Amino acid sequence: MxxxxxxxxxxxxxxxxxxxxxxxxxxxxxxxxxxxxxxxxxxxxxxxxxxxxxxxxxxxxxxxxxxxxxxxxxxxxxxxxxxxxxxxxxxxxxxxxxxxxxxxxxxxxxxxxxxxxxxxxxxxxxxxxxxxxxxxxxxxxxxxxxxxxxxxxxxxxxxxxxxxxxxxxxWDLRDIVLILEEKEQRQYSTREAMRLSMKTSPFFAARLAATESNLDKMRRAIKKRDFTLLGTVAEHDCLLMHAVALTSNPWQLFWTSATVKMMKLVPQLREKGLPCYFTIDSGANMHLLTLPEHQESILAELEKHHFIKKIVCARLAGGATIISDHLF
Amino acid sequence: MxxxxxxxxxxxxxxxxxxxxxxxxxxxxxxxxxxxxxxxxxxxxxxxxxxxxxxxxxxxxxxxxxxxxxxxxxxxxxxxxxxxxxxxxxxxxxxxxxxxxxxxxxxxxxxxxxxxxxxxxxxxxxxxxxxxxxxxxxxxxxxxxxxxxxxxxxxxxxxxxxxxxxxxxxWDLRDIVLILEEKEQRQYSTREAMRLSMKTSPFFAARLAATESNLDKMRRAIKKRDFTLLGTVAEHDCLLMHAVALTSNPWQLFWTSATVKMMKLVPQLREKGLPCYFTIDSGANMHLLTLPEHQESILAELEKHHFIKKIVCARLAGGATIISDHLF
CATH class of the missing domain: 3.30.230.10 (Ribosomal Protein S5; domain 2)
Structure with missing residues (x-):
């Protein structure tokens, strides 16, 4: 067993x-x-x-x-x-x-x-x-x-x-995981933060309504392998979530100064011809979505910024599976 | 003439x-x-x-x-x-x-x-x-x-x-103006930013609806000289505005890393028994609202933080008026 x-x-x-x-x-x-x-x-x-x-x-x-x-x-x-x-x-x-x-x-x-x-x-x-x-x-x-x-x-x-x-x-998407903060300094757990958002943000209902069309767009982006659409919608949805948290009572700001620096850098990378979009969970770290052909150039740009503590390049993985090597 | x-x-x-x-x-x-x-x-x-x-x-x-x-x-x-x-x-x-x-x-x-x-x-x-x-x-x-x-x-x-x-x-309110950034690095003028927010943020209507009750609360706070109510509502209204900007297309983030550091400091000052609340216009600088009896202690705390470039202590002023000293 x-x-x-x-x-x-x-x-x-x-x-x-x-x-x-x-x-x-x-x-x-x-x-x-x-x-x-x-x-x-x-x-x-x-x-x-x-x-x-x-x-x-x-x-x-x-x-x-x-x-x-x-x-x-x-x-x-x-x-x-x-x-x-x-x-x-x-x-x-x-x-x-x-x-x-x-x-x-x-x-x-x-x-x-x-x-x-x-x-x-x-x-x-x-x-x-x-x-x-x-x-x-x-x-x-x-x-x-x-x-x-x-x-x-x-x-x-x-x-x-x-x-x-x-x-x-x-679709060979890439997710460059940017570790900006090594420890969580959160006031609330994700569960509690969500509960507060749902109960107290005047934007919760509007976010829920906006999500329907964003889900449609995201399904379409995946189906058509439309990276600009996928990235734009992911970035927007992430900001909807953070905006809901910001307008909760008490307000919740998951970002640190490094997060903000990195957020502002992303549109600059795009202006340089490097397609990439961010998404941020209920924490300070960032996922930078990109395509394989731009990964190396983006990494070269990221190396210039000392506020990034660690970079982990991720590819898409398969589902959960049984393996034969037991841990004990 | x-x-x-x-x-x-x-x-x-x-x-x-x-x-x-x-x-x-x-x-x-x-x-x-x-x-x-x-x-x-x-x-x-x-x-x-x-x-x-x-x-x-x-x-x-x-x-x-x-x-x-x-x-x-x-x-x-x-x-x-x-x-x-x-x-x-x-x-x-x-x-x-x-x-x-x-x-x-x-x-x-x-x-x-x-x-x-x-x-x-x-x-x-x-x-x-x-x-x-x-x-x-x-x-x-x-x-x-x-x-x-x-x-x-x-x-x-x-x-x-x-x-x-x-x-x-x-009411002798104090507004400690914190200069965090000396130059504006904005993508859009306030006018253009507002227009984008109104046209594209899915939260614009919800913000407008929430404003009615916030106006009521603010009038009551002023009438009763209720500083906690005034500060809480001002801080919340400011975050509503910034959340609308963040969820516009393209998204607008007026804060810099110093703004975020300062935002996180404000609840810490309150925890130390120093009543103060922030409000931020469509830029990176901050207004810290407080009462006269706490101004000195707050200034002493603020002095510890090098990301604040300049501090200007403001009191309430009178209305626009004619004066006799001409500039030419």
Whole structure:
């Protein structure tokens, strides 16, 4: 009763903002992401009567507190699904050395879900896996799939899961991940920030309304491999989310001075003939989207700026998968 | 046919954003400001048959281009009002040494309007002066009055002008003007930025709707001398405006890295027991609103931060007025 899974992080091009159901994690709007190879998680799970309680070891450290509780809650959900009661040992590793303020819960919960289902012998379709993974961490449902992925808020029967719009071979997009701040200095967790935005920003409803046409544009951009449209819409959607956060009560500004410097640099790079667009999650770091033929020239430009602490070049990755090398 | 006027700048607590009528400068929403003594303009106007064309000398330099054309257009409006055709010499000085990216058109057009009306012998009430001044530069209509001022978008008869909510002696508010950037590095003028916001931001309508209740709160804050309410609403309204700009197409970010550093510092000052709230116009500099008893402690805190280039402490000022010392 042991299995190991590998899952990749994803970068949201149309962001998930606000929950219709806090418990089940049903989002207020569909979202679209690319699954990227920059940050990945490998997780080994073993269920055995030898364990008297669940153990979760993340990056060689025994997890406690909230991180541990979230994993146990997810194990409980999947144990209930399999009608099993065995306790588990979970060992998980991110391929990123330190906590960079990048979302690791997406790859983490996708890997956990896939590994646990395999270990418990639960035969699930990728869609079912994404429904289960969603309940651990919303955006993890997108990491079940590779390439271009849409999280459907409600398929008409009340079910919410991710679907693949195009696989990782459809279009060789590049995501230059710019680490501008090594530690998160956030006042609120992403969950709490979203809740505040939904409850208090006078722009929340207008953002939700604008999202419908942005989702259409993004699907079209992917279908037609229209990079300008994809980038423009991703940048705009990112700014809609940050503008909602800024107008919440209390206001939330995720950017640091380096983020602002980098934001202003991006249109300058475009003016130099280097097509690239940014997107920023609820943190200070940035994803710079570009095409393979411009990556080297952009990297050369980025090297001039000392406020960029680390650069990680990502390509599109495949979906979450079972692998044979166990971590223990 | 010579007169000199003094007018002060104003800081908008509820900002003016978008025009219903571009030509007449009728705003989409009421706005509320304080008239401050930090930046003032003295303008001397002389009409005489000796002038064969209008001349405008601003800060000892002959103005040309757009700055000159705006003044001539305003002179034409006032000449038409007085049914005179004489050309004029206009000499204007701001008490601020250099262009700091702070709005000088508010004090500038208020002083120009008052001086020209006096020179041409036009007897106008302050309300009429504000209606005339508005057509030169929208926010200048608020600088006709001192203290706390509301610009009424439409009084029900189609007229738009400023009214005084309370005079400068009502409440000893302080406006610490923080010069973070000495030069404006803007992609668009305030006028063009507003036009883009109104046309393209999906948040423009929601901002307009939110403004009604913010105006109510601000009037109440002034009436009750409720500093927390005044500051909270001013900070929120400022963020609403910047969020609208951020979500326009193309997006506009007026802040620099220093602005962001300063924005993050303000809640920290409040946590230290120093009541203060920021407001930022369509530029990188900041107005820090506070009460007299906290000004010294706040200044001591601000001294620690080298990203602040210059600090100007402002008090509330009176309205635009005729003075006897001519500039020429």
């Amino acid at each position: 042991k299995a190991t899974a590998l899952a990749h992080s994803n970068t949201a091009l149309i962001k998930y903002l606000g929950k219709k159901d806090e418990q089940l994690i049903i989002p207020m709007n569909n979202s679209i992401s690319i699954t990227i190879d920059a940050l990945s998680t490998i997780t080994t799970v073993e269920f055995s009567p030898q364990y008297t309680e669940d153990v979760f070891i993340l990056n060689d450290k025994k997890a406690t507190g909230q991180a541990y509780q979230r994993v146990v809650k997810h194990l409980d959900l999947l144990r209930q699904e399999a009608q099993r009661k065995l306790k588990a040992k979970v060992v998980s590793k991110n391929n990123f050395p330190t906590a960079m303020g990048l979302a690791s819960s997406a790859s983490g919960f996708a890997a956990l879900t896939v590994a646990v289902c395999a270990a418990l012998g639960l035969k699930k379709t990728p869609q079912e896996l994404s429904m289960l993974s969603r309940q651990g961490s919303g955006s993890s449902c997108r990491s079940i799939f590779g390439g271009f992925v849409e999280w459907v808020k409600d398929d008409g029967t009340g079910k919410s899961y991710a679907i693949q719009l195009a696989d990782e071979d459809w | 010579k007169a000199t006027a003094l007018a002060h700048s104003n800081t908008a607590l509820i900002k003016y954003l978008g025009k219903k009528d571009e030509q007449l400068i009728i705003p989409m929403n009421n706005s509320i400001s304080i008239t401050i003594d930090a930046l003032s303009t003295i303008t001397t106007v002389e009409f005489s048959p000796q002038y064969t064309e209008d001349v405008f000398i601003l800060n000892d330099k002959k103005a040309t281009g757009q700055a000159y054309q705006r003044v001539v257009k305003h002179l034409d409006l006032l000449r038409q009002e007085a049914q005179r055709k004489l050309k004029a010499k206009v000499v204007s000085k701001n008490n601020f040494p250099t262009a700091m990216g702070l709005a000088s058109s508010a004090s500038g057009f208020a002083a120009l309007t008052v001086a020209v009306c006096a020179a041409l012998g036009l007897k106008k009430t302050p309300q009429e002066l504000s209606m005339l001044s508005r057509q030169g530069s929208g926010s200048s209509c608020r600088s006709i009055f001192g203290g706390f001022v509301e610009w009424v978008k439409d009084d029900g008869t189609g007229k738009s002008y400023a009214i005084q909510l309370a005079d400068e002696d009502w």
